[in-house]
Amino acid sequence: xxxxxxxxxxxxxxxxxxxxxxxxxxxxxxxxxxxxxxxxxxxxxxxxxxxxxxxxxxxxxxxxxxxxxxxxxxxxxxxxxxxxxxxxxxxxxxxxxxxxxxxxxxxxxxxxxxxxxxxxxxxxxxxxxxxxxxxxxxxxxxxxxxxxxxxxxxxxxxxxxxxxxxxxxxxxxxxxxxxxxxxxxxxxxxxxxxxxxxxxxxxxxxxxxxxxxxxxxxxxxxxxx
Amino acid sequence: xxxxxxxxxxxxxxxxxxxxxxxxxxxxxxxxxxxxxxxxxxxxxxxxxxxxxxxxxxxxxxxxxxxxxxxxxxxxxxxxxxxxxxxxxxxxxxxxxxxxxxxxxxxxxxxxxxxxxxxxxxxxxxxxxxxxxxxxxxxxxxxxxxxxxxxxxxxxxxxxxxxxxxxxxxxxxxxxxxxxxxxxxxxxxxxxxxxxxxxxxxxxxxxxxxxxxxxxxxxxxxxxxxxxxxxxxxxxxxxxxxxxxx
Numbered sequence: 483x484x485x486x487x488x489x490x491x492x493x494x495x496x497x498x499x500x501x502x503x504x505x506x507x508x509x510x511x512x513x514x515x516x517x518x519x520x521x522x523x524x525x526x527x528x529x530x531x532x533x534x535x536x537x538x539x540x541x542x543x544x545x546x547x548x549x550x551x552x553x554x555x556x557x558x559x560x561x562x563x564x565x566x567x568x569x570x571x572x573x574x575x576x577x578x579x580x581x582x583x584x585x586x587x588x589x590x591x592x593x594x595x596x597x598x599x600x601x602x603x604x605x606x607x608x609x610x611x612x613x614x615x616x617x618x619x620x621x622x623x624x625x626x627x628x629x630x631x632x633x634x635x636x637x638x639x640x641x642x643x644x645x646x647x648x649x650x651x652x653x654x655x656x657x658x659x660x661x662x663x664x665x666x667x668x669x670x671x672x673x674x675x676x677x678x679x680x681x682x683x684x685x686x687x688x689x690x691x692x693x694x695x696x697x698x699x700x701x702x703x704x705x706x707x
Numbered sequence: 708x709x710x711x712x713x714x715x716x717x718x719x720x721x722x723x724x725x726x727x728x729x730x731x732x733x734x735x736x737x738x739x740x741x742x743x744x745x746x747x748x749x750x751x752x753x754x755x756x757x758x759x760x761x762x763x764x765x766x767x768x769x770x771x772x773x774x775x776x777x778x779x780x781x782x783x784x785x786x787x788x789x790x791x792x793x794x795x796x797x798x799x800x801x802x803x804x805x806x807x808x809x810x811x812x813x814x815x816x817x818x819x820x821x822x823x824x825x826x827x828x829x830x831x832x833x834x835x836x837x838x839x840x841x842x843x844x845x846x847x848x849x850x851x852x853x854x855x856x857x858x859x860x861x862x863x864x865x866x867x868x869x870x871x872x873x874x875x876x877x878x879x880x881x882x883x884x885x886x887x888x889x890x891x892x893x894x895x896x897x898x899x900x901x902x903x904x905x906x907x908x909x910x911x912x913x914x915x916x917x918x919x920x921x922x923x924x925x926x927x928x929x930x931x932x933x934x935x936x937x938x939x940x941x942x943x944x945x946x947x948x949x950x951x952x953x
Binding site: 579657665 | 726805810812813875877880911917924926937943947951
C-alpha cells in the first residue's frame with residue numbers, strides 16, 4: 483500500500499494512472515460504440531432495447547460500470563493535479579513562446595479538450611444515463627435518443643464534443659504507450675494504425691449517431707411530420 | 708544588418724525584471740548570437756551602462772553553458788544548435804528580437820539572462836553516476852558492448868545539460884534531461900549495479916526540485932541542441948516502473 487502511495491505521489495506515477503485509466507476508458511468506447519451501432523438497425527429500437535436490457539441485468543457489467551466511473555474520476559483528478567503542478571513549475575510566463583513550432587495542436591490542447599469532454603460527459607450522462615437508470619422515464623432508450631437528437635443545438639454540440647474527443651485521443655492514446663515505456667521503432671506503424679482507429683474511427687462512429695438521427699429519423703410526435 | 712533587441716534585464720534574484728530595448732547597427736550576418744551580444748555589451752560599457760549578463764563558455768556547442776529564449780524558441784530559431792552556434796544570418800534585417808532567460812520555478816534567475824541550473828547538479832548527485840572500482844587499468848575489451856547499444860548510450864550521453872528541454876517544455880519538465888542521464892547508464896554494463904536506485908532517486912530529486920510533469924509534447928526533443936530522442940523518456944518511464952514495482 484505504501485509503495486502504491488509513493489508511486490502515485492511521483493510525477494511518473496500520476497502519469498501511469500492517467501495512461502491506465504485513459505486506455506480503460508478507450509476500451510469502454512469500443513464497447514459503447516459497438517452497442518450503439520444497434521441504433522442503426524431500423525427496427526424502431528427493438529434490438530437496442532434488448533441489448534440495454536442484457537447489459538443492465540448482468541452483475542459483471544454493473545461491476546465494470548463502477549470501475550469505469552472510478553477510472554473517469556481518477557483520470558480527471560490526476561489530470562487536474564498534473565495541470566496545477568505544471569502551471570506552478572513556470573510562475574513567470576514567457577513574453578514570447580513559440581510552442582506551436584515544436585508541438586502538435588492535439589498535444590497542446592489536451593487539458594482544454596479534456597475539460598470540454600468532461601463537460602460533454604456531464605451533459606451526456608444527465609441526458610441519457612440518469613433518466614434511464616436513476617430517475618426513470620416513460621420513454622425507451624431509443625425514443626429518448628430520437629427525441630434528444632431532434633434538437634439541432636444538442637446534435638451540433640455532440641458532434642463538436644466528439645471532434646474534441648478525437649483530438650484528445652490523438653494525443654492521449656499514443657501518449658499512454660510512451661508513459662508505459664512501450665514504444666519501439668519496429669511497432670511504430672502498428673501503434674499509429676491502432677491509434678488512428680481510436681482517435682478517428684471511434685469518435686466518427688459516435689458522431690454519426692446524432693447526424694443520422696437528426697437528418698434521417700423523425701420524431702413521430704413532431705409537428706414537422 | 709540592423710536589429711532591435713528586446714532583452715530581459717533583472718538586477719538579481721530578488722528584484723523584478725523588465726524588458727529593455729536596444730538598437731543594434733551594422734550587425735554582421737556571420738556573427739554568432741553571443742558575439743552580437745558581446746558587441747551590445749561593449750556599447751553598453753562605453754555608455755557607462757551595466758552589460759547584459761549571460762552564461763557562455765566553449766562557444767562551440769559542447770559545454771551547455773549558454774542558453775536563452777530567442778523569439779520564443781529555446782536557443783533561437785532552427786534546430787540542433789545551442790545559442791552559441793546560432794548565426795545572425797538566421798534573422799531578417801530590421802527584425803525585432805526578444806531575448807529572455809529560461810523561465811522555470813526550478814531555474815531561478817540570477818541576473819539578466821543567467822539562471823541557476825544547480826537543480827540539474829542535485830539530480831546528478833542523486834544518482835547520475837556509477838561506482839567504479841579503483842586499481843589497475845582494465846583491458847579495453849574486457850566488457851563487450853554491442854555497437855548499436857554503445858551508439859544509443861552515446862546518443863544519450865551527448866546531453867550537455869543546457870536546460871533547453873526544461874525551457875521549451877510547456878510544463879517546465881526536466882524529463883528529457885533525467886531520461887538521458889538514466890538511459891546512458893542503464894544501457895551499459897557499468898551502470899547495472901545502481902540501475903534501480905538511480906532511476907528512483909533521480910526521479911525523486913527531479914520531483915523535489917519542482918519541475919513540471921511530462922505531458923509527452925516532445926517540444927524538448929525538437930529544441931534539444933543534441934537531438935536527444937524522447938525514446939529515452941520511454942526508457943526512463945520503464946526503468947522507474949520496473950524499479951518501483953518489481
